[in-house]
Amino acid sequence: MHIYTPTKKIKWLLCVLLVSLSTPLFAQIETNNWYFGKNAGLDFNDNLVTVLDNGVMDTPAGCSSISDKDGNLLFYTNGQTVWNKNHQLMQNGTQLITNIDTPQTSIIIPKPGNENVYYIFTTMETYETEPFVMGPGVYYSEVTFSPEFPLGKVTINSQRIYITTSSKITAIHHAESNTIRVIAFGRTDNETPLKPRNTFYVFNVTTDGVQTPPATVK
Numbered sequence: 396m397h398i399y400t401p402t403k404k405i406k407w408l409l410c411v412l413l414v415s416l417s418t419p420l421f422a423q424i425e426t427n428n429w430y431f432g433k434n435a436g437l438d439f440n441d442n443l444v445t446v447l448d449n450g451v452m453d454t455p456a457g458c459s460s461i462s463d464k465d466g467n468l469l470f471y472t473n474g475q476t477v478w479n480k481n482h483q484l485m486q487n488g489t490q491l492i493t494n495i496d497t498p499q500t501s502i503i504i505p506k507p508g509n510e511n512v513y514y515i516f517t518t519m520e521t522y523e524t525e526p527f528v529m530g531p532g533v534y535y536s537e538v539t540f541s542p543e544f545p546l547g548k549v550t551i552n553s554q555r556i557y558i559t560t561s562s563k564i565t566a567i568h569h570a571e572s573n574t575i576r577v578i579a580f581g582r583t584d585n586e587t588p589l590k591p592r593n594t595f596y597v598f599n600v601t602t603d604g605v606q607t608p609p610a611t612v613k
Contacts, residue, residue: 427466457500474500487549493517497562
């Protein structure tokens with residue numbers, strides 16, 4: 396695994412990214428529909444801002460939504476539940492793993508080179524026992540669209556890919572390689588709760604999927 400040795404400027408830029416909105420930096424039209432809060436939404440299509448009230452999500456904190464290349468809503472999530480474009484529960488789209496009350500529960504990433512596959516990355520800071528035992532870390536779920544499932548189906552639900560994180564997560568599109576770098580932040584382990592959070596974890600998302608283990612930046 397390659398270990399990065401960033402300059403102070405790079406570390407500062409990473410910090411800025413992690414406190415910004417958890418929206419990946421790809422084609423902006425894919426972020427034209429926002430759903431958040433209690434049944435709230437905004438539509439940025441046609442160079443206008445339209446207030447939406449047809450969402451069914453009621454979430455206290457972080458959430459994510461994604462549209463297709465034409466600006467049509469595909470799905471949205473609070474990190475635990477996924478709703479399709481018709482505001483119905485997506486098949487297998489419940490009990491994703493996250494701390495629901497954290498500011499950045501989730502981020503949606505399109506699979507490079509495949510318009511039918513998306514990844515939902517979620518963060519878990521603390522252990523939970525309901526509805527089942529869940530450990531801290533970074534998780535990802537896979538959403539697939541197909542003729543059989545035109546409204547999408549969660550085909551992988553909450554696969555754990557790292558054992559520690561905070562609720563901070565963001566992403567950067569690397570244009571030269573057509574990959575997306577998903578960046579989380581946390582401690583080096585979970586065994587020392589008072590240990591400072593000082594490590595960035597960078598997961599590379601390529602045409603082959605989510606690459607693990609992550610590169611680390613301290």
